[in-house]
Amino acid sequence: MTPIRCILFALVALALGAPVLAAEDEGHARELINALGCKGCHSLGENGGNLGPSLTGVGSRLVREAIHLQIVNPKRNNPASMMPSYDYLPEADIEALTDYLNSLR
Numbered sequence: 095m096t097p098i099r100c101i102l103f104a105l106v107a108l109a110l111g112a113p114v115l116a117a118e119d120e121g122h123a124r125e126l127i128n129a130l131g132c133k134g135c136h137s138l139g140e141n142g143g144n145l146g147p148s149l150t151g152v153g154s155r156l157v158r159e160a161i162h163l164q165i166v167n168p169k170r171n172n173p174a175s176m177m178p179s180y181d182y183l184p185e186a187d188i189e190a191l192t193d194y195l196n197s198l199r
């Protein structure tokens with residue numbers, strides 16, 4: 095992206111209230127989602143399972159803290175949750191997943 099387009103993109107994103115995510119961070123988060131099998135239970139866009147709620151637009155339904163909590167401690171909200179905890183991941187990966195999901199509006 096040229097610098098001017100980058101700035102315009104950031105301004106549009108800010109105007110819409112969506113967090114700005116660098117392309118490489120988004121790519122890393124998408125890789126994690128595929129590698130960790132989140133789509134076995136969740137749909138995201140066109141594909142994925144339906145054991146859990148769709149993650150499409152999840153950032154407009156949940157605040158960032160709730161997304162983070164669900165990733166590290168899903169039993170906190172639902173003691174019978176089928177979702178595994180991903181608290182074993184490096185903190186940077188947990189943050190990348192949280193930021194990416196939070197950016198989905």
Ligand code: HEC
Nearest residue numbers: 130131132135145146147161164168172175176177178180
């Ligand atoms: C074995 C199935 C399963 C897997 C695998 C799974 N989840 Fe979940 N997830 C669920 C279920 C079921 C819920 C509904 C809340 C609950 O019961 O904990 C949920 C809820 C969520 C929510 C809250 C969504 C909402 O709208 O309330 C987020 C965010 C989420 N999961 C992210 C992830 C991510 C990211 C991964 C992969 C790293 C993942 N999940 C893997 C089953 C799963």
